[in-house]
Amino acid sequence: MTGATTKAVGSSHRRGDATLFVGGRGTYIDDVAVPGVLHVAFLRSPHAHARIVAIRTAHADAMPGVVRVVTAADLAPLCKGWQTSQTYPGYVLRTQYPLATDRVVFVGQAVVAVVAESRALAEDAVELVEIDWELLPPACDLEGAMAPDAARAHPDLAGNLAYQADVGDPENRALFDEAACVVEAAFRFNRQTVMPMETRGVVASYLPGDGSLSVYQSHTAPHQLRSLYATHLGLDEGRIRVICPHVGGSFGAKIHLYSDEVATVAISRLIGRPVKYIADRMEALLADIHAREQIVTAKLALDAEGRFVAWRAETRLAMGAFSTHPGSSVQEADEAVRLAMAPYRVPHVGGRLEVVFQNKNIVGQYRGVGHPIAAAIGEHLIEKAAAAMGFDPVALRLANYVPDDAYPVKTRTGIDLDALSHQACLRRLGEIIDIPALRAENERLRGEGIHRGFGIACFIERTATNAPSNAHIRKATAQDGITLSVDPSGAVRCAISVTDQGQGTHTVVAQVIADELGVPFDRVRIVSGDSQATPYGSGVRASRGTAVGGELALQASRELRAVILEAAAQLLQTGAERLSMTDGMIFPAGSEEGNGISLADLAEVVHFKPQLLPRGAQVSLSLSRHLGHDWPALVPTNGVQASLVEVDVRTGAVRLLRHWAVDDFGTIVNPLLVAEQVRGGIAQGIGQALFEELVYDPGGQVQNATLADYLVPLASDLPDMVIDHVETPWPHSVLGAKGAGEAGTTGAVGAVLNAVNDAIRPLGASITELPMTPERMLAALNRL
Amino acid sequence: MSGIHTIKFRLNGRAVAKHVEPRTSAADMIRHVSGLTGTHVGCEHGVCGACSIVLDGAVVRGCLVFAVQLDGADVETIEGASDSGRIAALQAAFVDRNALQCGFCTPGMLLIAAELLSREPSPSREQIREALSGNICRCTGYEAIVDAVAAAAKVKP
Ligand code: FES
Ligand code: FES
Numbered sequence: 001m002t003g004a005t006t007k008a009v010g011s012s013h014r015r016g017d018a019t020l021f022v023g024g025r026g027t028y029i030d031d032v033a034v035p036g037v038l039h040v041a042f043l044r045s046p047h048a049h050a051r052i053v054a055i056r057t058a059h060a061d062a063m064p065g066v067v068r069v070v071t072a073a074d075l076a077p078l079c080k081g082w083q084t085s086q087t088y089p090g091y092v093l094r095t096q097y098p099l100a101t102d103r104v105v106f107v108g109q110a111v112v113a114v115v116a117e118s119r120a121l122a123e124d125a126v127e128l129v130e131i132d133w134e135l136l137p138p139a140c141d142l143e144g145a146m147a148p149d150a151a152r153a154h155p156d157l158a159g160n161l162a163y164q165a166d167v168g169d170p171e172n173r174a175l176f177d178e179a180a181c182v183v184e185a186a187f188r189f190n191r192q193t194v195m196p197m198e199t200r201g202v203v204a205s206y207l208p209g210d211g212s213l214s215v216y217q218s219h220t221a222p223h224q225l226r227s228l229y230a231t232h233l234g235l236d237e238g239r240i241r242v243i244c245p246h247v248g249g250s251f252g253a254k255i256h257l258y259s260d261e262v263a264t265v266a267i268s269r270l271i272g273r274p275v276k277y278i279a280d281r282m283e284a285l286l287a288d289i290h291a292r293e294q295i296v297t298a299k300l301a302l303d304a305e306g307r308f309v310a311w312r313a314e315t316r317l318a319m320g321a322f323s324t325h326p327g328s329s330v331q332e333a334d335e336a337v338r339l340a341m342a343p344y345r346v347p348h349v350g351g352r353l354e355v356v357f358q359n360k361n362i363v364g365q366y367r368g369v370g371h372p373i374a375a376a377i378g379e380h381l382i383e384k385a386a387a388a389m390g391f392d393p394v395a396l397r398l399a400n401y402v403p404d405d406a407y408p409v410k411t412r413t414g415i416d417l418d419a420l421s422h423q424a425c426l427r428r429l430g431e432i433i434d435i436p437a438l439r440a441e442n443e444r445l446r447g448e449g450i451h452r453g454f455g456i457a458c459f460i461e462r463t464a465t466n467a468p469s470n471a472h473i474r475k476a477t478a479q480d481g482i483t484l485s486v487d488p489s490g491a492v493r494c495a496i497s498v499t500d501q502g503q504g505t506h507t508v509v510a511q512v513i514a515d516e517l518g519v520p521f522d523r524v525r526i527v528s529g530d531s532q533a534t535p536y537g538s539g540v541r542a543s544r545g546t547a548v549g550g551e552l553a554l555q556a557s558r559e560l561r562a563v564i565l566e567a568a569a570q571l572l573q574t575g576a577e578r579l580s581m582t583d584g585m586i587f588p589a590g591s592e593e594g595n596g597i598s599l600a601d602l603a604e605v606v607h608f609k610p611q612l613l614p615r616g617a618q619v620s621l622s623l624s625r626h627l628g629h630d631w632p633a634l635v636p637t638n639g640v641q642a643s644l645v646e647v648d649v650r651t652g653a654v655r656l657l658r659h660w661a662v663d664d665f666g667t668i669v670n671p672l673l674v675a676e677q678v679r680g681g682i683a684q685g686i687g688q689a690l691f692e693e694l695v696y697d698p699g700g701q702v703q704n705a706t707l708a709d710y711l712v713p714l715a716s717d718l719p720d721m722v723i724d725h726v727e728t729p730w731p732h733s734v735l736g737a738k739g740a741g742e743a744g745t746t747g748a749v750g751a752v753l754n755a756v757n758d759a760i761r762p763l764g765a766s767i768t769e770l771p772m773t774p775e776r777m778l779a780a781l782n783r784l
Numbered sequence: 785m786s787g788i789h790t791i792k793f794r795l796n797g798r799a800v801a802k803h804v805e806p807r808t809s810a811a812d813m814i815r816h817v818s819g820l821t822g823t824h825v826g827c828e829h830g831v832c833g834a835c836s837i838v839l840d841g842a843v844v845r846g847c848l849v850f851a852v853q854l855d856g857a858d859v860e861t862i863e864g865a866s867d868s869g870r871i872a873a874l875q876a877a878f879v880d881r882n883a884l885q886c887g888f889c890t891p892g893m894l895l896i897a898a899e900l901l902s903r904e905p906s907p908s909r910e911q912i913r914e915a916l917s918g919n920i921c922r923c924t925g926y927e928a929i930v931d932a933v934a935a936a937a938k939v940k941p
Contacts, residue, residue: 014879021887022875022894024822024862031821120807197826197834197888197922248824248888249922281827502885502923676882676928683925707831707920715916715926720909744925 008511008521012672015507017246017500026246029201029218030278037203038067040264040277041122043112043129044286045104048138048359048700049153052102052111052131060114060128065121068271069129070113070263072099078266082232082257085326091163094154094357096322098263103136105153105321106361107702108286110260115267115275138359138700142295142318145356153321153357160357162319163330167337168413169350175310179301183384187377188769191293191318192692194366195712198248199284200258204265205274212239215265219244219254220499221539222531228257228326229265244529244539247501251684252366253288254501255541256324260287285705289364290694293318294333294373298340300381306391308400310348311341313377317355317363324364327541330355332363335370335462338413340378342460343422343638344400349412359700367684368461368745369542375459376750380768383455383754387761393456394435397426404728415462420638422458424726425662429456429640432724433660438644446762451647452657453761455754458641459747462634463739464547465538480548481535482556484513485622486564488607490584490600492519495527497537498549503741504673505545509553511669512735516557517564518581519599535624543739546669547635548627551733556625567619568602571612635730637738639663641682641747643755644719649763652777654690654756656719663743664726667736674740675723681744682721687713688745689752690771791855796820796864804851811835811846813854814861822862822891826920833919836892837861843899862891871898873939874932883932885923892919897933906937 020026057069081095100111112129116122137151144150145160153160176182203216213235219225222242230237247254264277279287298313317333330353337351386393401422402409408418429435435454442452483495494513500506506526514521527533538544561581568586569576578588579596587596605612606619613619644658661678668674691711695703704710729736749770757766760781767780778784792801795818804813814823814837826834828847835846838860865871871894877883884890893916900907900915907915912933916926 015882018879018882018884018887019875021884021890022878023866024820024891026887027821028824028888030815030825120805195922197832197886197920198824199826247886249886251922281829502887504882504885672882676885676924679925679927680885680923681925684922706829707827708829712920712922713925714918714920715913715930718913718926720927721925 008514009669012670013507013511013521015504017506028198028246028248029203029216032203032216032245034203034205034274037274037276038115038117039119039122040267040275041114041119041126042110042260043126044283045100045107045109045111047104047133047135048107048140049136050104051134051136052100052104053134054132055112056130057112060125063121063125063128065117066114066125067117068115069125070099070115070267070270072097072101074270075099075263075266078269079232079262082325084323084328086328086331088163088328088330091323091328091330092157092161094322096259096325098259098266106359107700108283108361110263113263113267115271119278139357140359140696140698140700142293142316142356142358145316145358153359157357161354162357163355165334165353167351167353169348171312171350172310172348175348176299176301179309180304181302181385181389182299183381183388184297184299185381185384185768187296187298189292189294189296189373190693190770191290191360191696192688193285193288193290193694194251194253195710196249196251196253199279199281200254200261200288201276201278202261202264203274203276204268206268206272208272211236213265213269215240215242217242217244217261218247220247220250220501220541221255222529223497223536224326224539225257226531232262233266233269241532244499250501252364255327256289256364257326258287281707282705285694285710286702287361289324289366290320290361291363291366292332292373292688293363294336296336296373296377298377298381300385302385302389306389306396306399308344308346311346313337313340313351315353317353318358318360319355320358320360320362322362324362327365329363331365332370336373338411338415339371339374339460339462342374342411342415342417343402343458345402346412351413360696367681368742371459371461371742371746372685372688372749375457375746376753379457379750380753380757383757394426394430397458398423417460417636419666419728419731420460420636421664421726421728422638422640425638425640425664426458428662428724428726429642429660432722433642451649451759452644453647453755453757453759454642454644455751455756455758456640456642457747457750457754458639459750460636460638461739461743461746463543463637463742464635465542465544479626480537480552481624481626482552483535483622483624484556484560486599486603488603490523490598490603492517492524493527494524494553495534496549496553497528497534497539498545499528499540500545501540503545503677504670505540505549507673508546508669509549512550512553513557516554517561519584523584535626543741545741546737547730547733547739550669550737551735552625552627554735555627556623559625560623563623564599564602564621567606567613567621568597570614571602571605572597635738637663637665637743639743639747641751643751645752645755645759647756647759647777649781649783652774652781654772654777656686656717658719659721659748659751661721661744661747662724662726663740664728665740666728666730666738668725668727669737677740678723678744679721681742682748683713683718685745685748686718686752688770689749693771789852791852793854793856794858796860796867802851806850806852808851809847810837810849810851810854813851814846820861820863824888824891826888831920833892833896834889836895836919838865838895843895862895865895865898874898874936877932877936881928881932881935883924883928889919889921893921893929900933901937909934
């Protein structure tokens with residue numbers, strides 16, 4: 001080891017696991033080998049809404065290689081069903097079961113499971129199961145969902161409304177009637193899905209002998225799963241172990257619990273043998289959480305000077321047949337309405353959300369959860385108002401921001417905000433883009449018939465959940481835990497409850513530990529994703545890996561450092577306050593090198609030669625700590641993005657030319673990893689803006705459940721992206737980091753929406769339905 | 785339907801013989817019979833490229849080729865390409881540029897990028913983007929992958 005003392009925090013350490021992945025040596029869920037494992041395949045509902053009249057399984061059951069055909073009746077004694085853990089007053093819920101009981105309520109719902117010696121045999125046997133259906137009218141129309149004669153998603157519902165809430169100020173029409181300018185728009189955000197490249201999967205092994213259950217699952221929160229399986233299957237939580245191996249992307253898809261997953265685990269309990277279920281891509285597109293589908297109307301009133309006077313937004317979210325679990329479906333709509341216009345001083349902000357049942361798959365919590373929509377609707381109307389009133393859109397924002405030095409503030413919708421930096425971020429954007437020159441160039445090109453547009457969107461997100469104020473989702477979000485120990489070799493082992501799906505949580509946590517303890521980065525090893533090996537905690541969701549996991553690592557490392565220095569002080573017969581540790585070497589302040597002791601030598605003594613230490617309390621170079629109860633509900637972040645696009649008015653195609661982002665994530669632990677989180681997030685936001693849509697027909701059939709038909713952005717679709725930062729450390733933690741995983745997605749949707757509208761506004765056109773497909777563009781341009 | 789076929793082919797430079805059903809895809813056989821799990825399955829319908837393998841020198845989709853079609857062929861997987869060192873510059877560039885997150889698309893990306901560089905040693909960014917456009921990555925937004933391929937192209941083999 002050389003005497004390098006550069007701080008790990010703030011430097012772009014490469015990820016240790018990356019060297020595994022580039023050799024194809026990751027271990028994903030389908031790579032987990034369990035001897036004697038059987039394979040599960042599901043018969044899924046072909047209907048949006050139907051009664052199950054009869055299920056005939058005899059042919060499937062008799063097929064060679066089939067071990068068991070399982071229906072809801074078989075699992076009823078094992079699992080009493082579940083509703084969401086995240087409840088709201090008045091939220092109407094329907095109970096989900098592992099397999100459909102008497103009715104199916106969306107296309108793709110799991111109905112019958114076949115267990116066989118191979119996946120191919122299980123799939124063959126699924127074909128032999130016969131079901132008699134009695135079709136029921138499906139509720140699939142979002143606009144008409146609340147009409148008195150509308151079909152009901154469940155026959156026993158009084159209506160399709162699952163939840164409604166008014167937020168912020170009550171509607172005040174006079175403010176809009178008397179305003180100098182009012183802009184409004186109706187938006188439609190079509191249904192999409194998450195689409196991690198690795199599909200979901202579970203390997204479950206229940207041992208009847210001792211009642212223990214081991215579950216391997218492609219998921220981000222092993223402890224949460226353990227609690228949920230204990231609750232839903234009536235098992236002793238202490239005998240359940242959940243392991244999340246390498247996860248091939250989540251983005252929200254793998255923070256939820258799905259009925260096919262519960263069914264797989266219940267089947268292992270039922271038959272007492274290890275079973276495996278890996279979703280295929282069609283199942284993933286049909287039954288992984290869907291996202292976003294909502295219709296929104298919004299309006300913004302301004303005075304003659306361009307000051308924002310009043311804002312109102314109303315949204316209706318197509319929840320699907322059930323609420324997601326454990327986090328609810330409501331959050332997507334609630335965040336959208338609450339956070340719209342949150343960057344600005346607006347004296348009057350109000351909104352309403354309605355969440356409705358539909359005979360479609362469940363809408364859950366996808367990257368950004370409501371925030372992309374909040375940003376898109378607010379920022380679209382701001383640019384529309386700027387155009388209508390002849391203001392520069394940048395100046396209009398600057399004139400209306402909550403100033404950076406005015407925080408903390410509480411929004412009219414009840415959200416606490418602190419340490420945000422809209423002015424600084426927009427100013428920084430203006431430094432990296434010559435916006436007037438870019439607009440002038442667009443103007444010049446317009447003269448040549450080239451339609452370019454430039455759009456900006458700024459946003460606020462709420463990240464890093466970890467709070468008792470969210471205790472109603474205890475199973476989803478409570479706290480985090482860490483165990484730090486020094487091996488006899490002097491290596492530092494960290495077992496932590498936050499997990500890593502490739503974003504680099506392990507690397508970031510190791511960087512923090514290296515700095516705080518004073519050991520080399522490569523002497524720190526991280527273990528996560530195993531409920532048996534790590535202390536209880538929430539896993540990863542809501543961009544919490546660095547903000548929460550990093551802070552936890554920091555606090556625990558400081559304590560362990562004190563323990564180490566105390567032990568070293570006893571050995572060196574000096575005071576601990578005189579010692580420090582750098583690069584794994586402990587020595588008295590101001591002393592020559594060589595007077596100290598290495599951490600490895602100290603660990604050797606503590607483990608094997610305790611007689612060299614004074615008699616008394618045993619020294620342990622290991623401690624566990626938890627973080628949660630003094631943590632704020634959510635850590636706000638902010639940022640701004642800009643997009644430059646070119647619209648081909650003959651074909652309706654939108655070409656992305658360039659994309660910029662300036663974010664404030666507080667302290668940045670690893671600039672390389674943060675920048676790639678932002679880029680990956682932007683790609684998904686662009687997907688929502690331009691490409692991604694799951695198309696349901698009026699009867700509730702999905703029209704495009706293949707990857708050939710569900711379009712996600714490809715390398716040739718995307719532009720290069722410029723990523724920059726403003727750093728306002730989070731003042732309520734020592735590390736000062738905020739969540740960075742979702743900002744890319746959150747800002748990109750509105751930026752692209754605004755850029756496209758900037759391109760077509762001079763043609764008298766506008767578009768507010770996403771994705772902005774060529775067909776929708778041509779319709780907006782009146783060229784269909 | 786079935787009947788089990790015995791096929792003989794070269795896998796990462798070694799002669800092998802396997803017994804397979806006619807319906808088994810090359811990707812499934814490589815993963816579950818040969819135990820080489822670096823060949824990933826992301827869609828099973830030829831769209832994502834995660835299952836890429838090199839068949840007689842050309843990158844193909846392992847989910848669209850039947851195992852029986854490998855009879856007599858020369859097959860290389862990501863493990864073989866990695867162990868032989870022939871994609872080492874690309875691998876190093878991917879790690880250095882953080883051109884992967886979850887790693888699920890990565891084997892396919894590396895194999896297709898290696899094919900591009902063997903055909904076109906100094907590709908433009910547009911050519912790189914074009915070459916990668918048959919492979920889906922959901923994590924990175926591709927730019928880091930493009931950068932990594934461009935960086936690897938500058939490294940003399
Ligand atoms: S799994 Fe073969 S192309 Fe997707
Ligand atoms: S790195 Fe996750 S899909 Fe590409």
